[in-house]
Amino acid sequence: MDFENRFYPTDEMYKEYVYKVLCRDMVVCCIVAAAVAGATMIVCMKYEPVLATIEGVCMVVMLIILFLAPKDTLKRMRAVNMQTDSGTYPECVVNFSDTVKMTEGKYNIEITYGQICRIFRLKSCGVLMYAKEKGILYGGDNFVEKGGEEFETFILEKCTNVKHIENR
Known part of the structure; x- marks a missing residue:
C-alpha cells in the first residue's frame, strides 16, 4: 500500500x-x-x-x-x-512506499521508516522527525487517494521506533 x-x-x-x-x-x-x-x-x-x-x-x-x-x-x-x-514555495510531494521520499522544488530527500523517531500532528500539517532537528512535513488532508486515518495506521505499522503520534 x-x-x-x-x-x-x-x-x-x-x-x-x-x-x-x-x-x-x-x-x-x-x-x-x-x-x-x-x-x-x-x-x-x-x-x-x-x-x-x-x-x-x-x-x-x-x-x-x-x-x-x-x-x-x-x-x-x-x-x-x-x-x-525564487522566493516561492514550490509544491511538496511526499511518497510513502518502501521508503519516504520528499521532493520540494530542487530539494530531494529519501529516508527509511526506521530512521523516523517521532511523529507530530499539528493543526496545519504533520511532521515526521528523522533527527533531533530534521523533519519532513506533510499536509494532513492532502493525500492523493487514501485518507488520513488510513495513513496514520500505515505509518505507525511501518515506523517501528514510534509508539504513537503526538498532538502539538
Whole structure:
C-alpha cells in the first residue's frame, strides 16, 4: 500500500513547525531559566545586590533568547527557500512506499521508516522527525487517494521506533 501527499507549504505550516517542534525544548528551558533567575533575583535583592543584578541580567538575556530565537529560525528557513526556488514555495510531494521520499522544488530527500523517531500532528500539517532537528512535513488532508486515518495506521505499522503520534 503506497501513499502520496501533495501540498503547497505555507508560512503558517513553517511557523507552527518552528514554534511547536524545532524550538519547543529551547522555549521551555528559557522559561524555566528565566523564572529561576527572577526568583533568585528577588531573594538576593536585599542581601546581595550585585548577585541580584547578575540574575536580573541573566533573566533578561533568557527572555530575549525566548522571543528572538524562534523568529530567527523561521527567518533562516524562509531565506533558504528564497535562494533555492525564487522566493516561492514550490509544491511538496511526499511518497510513502518502501521508503519516504520528499521532493520540494530542487530539494530531494529519501529516508527509511526506521530512521523516523517521532511523529507530530499539528493543526496545519504533520511532521515526521528523522533527527533531533530534521523533519519532513506533510499536509494532513492532502493525500492523493487514501485518507488520513488510513495513513496514520500505515505509518505507525511501518515506523517501528514510534509508539504513537503526538498532538502539538
